[in-house]
Amino acid sequence: MSSPQLQPNGAFVEANKTRTTRWSSFFKKLAKNKAAIAGAIIVLLFVILAALAPLIAPYDPKLPDMSKKLETPSGEHWLGTDDKGRDILSRLLFGARISLMVGILSTVLGAFVGIILGIVSGYYGRWIDSLIMRICDVLLAFPGILLALAIVSILGSSTTNVIIAVAFFAVPTFARIVRGSTLTVKKLEYIDAIRAMGATDFRIIFKHIFPNIVSPIIVQATLYIASAIITASALSFLGMGTQPPTPEWGTMLSDGRSYVSYAPHLTLFPGIAILLVVIGFNLFGDGLRDALDPKSNK
Template sequence: MANPETSGLATEMALDQNVEKSSPVKDFWRKFKKQRLALVAGVFILILVIIAIIGPVITPYSSDEPDYANVLQGPSLEHLAGTDNYGRDIFSRILEGTRISLSVGTISVLLGALIGTILGLISAFYGKWVDSIIMRICDVLFAFPGILLAIGIIAILGPSLVNVVIAISIFSIPNFARIVRSSALSIKSTVYVEATKSIGAKNRRIIWKHIFPGTISSIIVNFTMRIGTAILTAASLSFLGLGAQPPTPEWGAMLSGGRDYLSTAPHLTFYPGLAIFLTVLAFNLFGDGLRDTLDPKIKD
């Protein structure tokens, strides 16, 4: 007959081993792998990143070399997505455009997240007039639709991809500032932050060591979803002639160049439009999966 004390000790040891084996990464993966659509979207994004890195190596043709003998050719084995009005291979241009779209989307949102996070933390921690000034500036930026604000900024700075990055990062700032401020306010009132203040810790240490880590999950989710918005905005600006300039193989610029041939060569706009649609959808689905995984209110 088993000894109750021995049995209880074995049970405690087993529980301790399970606790030791558990880790934040394993817990995240255990929850995230249940998000089937997010997993598929993550794989698609990974493929896009690989294409962006090795794009020039795998493109079958040069993206800007004209071939006047094959102008406006439809999809074929030789040209998988057809050719444009200069005979350039559309598939090759879409592959090279992946690097441009991902770079513009990631860099612009990264800049907006960096500045917005700093402003949100300062606003939440210091409060009073500092909070009022920062939030009123955010309210002014929120009053303009993102695309209109971007158009206004580029109208001042001039059309180019660099200015597109600046414009998108500016209208991304208030979004991150609001989200970070909301998370930081709830963390600021916790017991351990009050205890840290009481022992005389410096404000900078409290902000970055005790408050900022609690906002990371919301920053990651918003960052992922904003990349899709940034890619769509950059494509819209290029379509209007305010972003990438010919012959840059940017997806929005390719859409703009093909709109005069919608009736005779619809593949000029179909494939760049499909690339934009799938990329934006993938980032949105991936962001939704991250939100459902990282949100502590959502149980297994």
């Protein structure tokens, strides 16, 4: 009577041990990647600054003061003021909230739809696969910024519509990645065994396939956030995104371009902020990819 009980318990312990070893190996690889750690620190720093913006911003980011317009960095205004006398540091801090929110929400929304389409396409195949992949091919044929511009032009200029536009372009990218991973996992023998035991498609997909394809999704999501931030900033720069006086990095670049010859700080600091955040997400995403790759010894 004791042996049947010990066997499943032993299998359970062994499975937990394997899972623990896998995660331990992942964190060790990630910790050894100095570039990934640097990227994570940059991203975490901007997230903290954005979260604490109402507490640490020295001035109201929307309140103009024409008597102090176009001031260079000083003790009173560390990063100077813009053409309406607003404190650039305060606008950068509050702008980080908009840029990070757009990047993260658009990526989550696009990934959610793309994952569903990719799993359905890879698992069921046949005409469903052909239809979804042809739609994805058509969307991928357009440059991301042009597709986003077209969508925002139809929906109107606002932060919400920017999120929808950027998410829309993310869908085919995630769908193709998930489809390829699903096709690989679906061919494994244990999936056939589970199906033979009478498991439903829903259980097979979300209980056994999805957990095994999470790694490439996480990596792609991390990398896409950087792309989403650039696209959102570009739309705002063109006047199609977040509208003034709401502080946003792309809008700040657009407002400062007329004064770049004698007040370069108006565009310098928002540009540096965008550069650092994008580099941070890219470095962290590359580190995740290396750490999650079982063939990588980095």
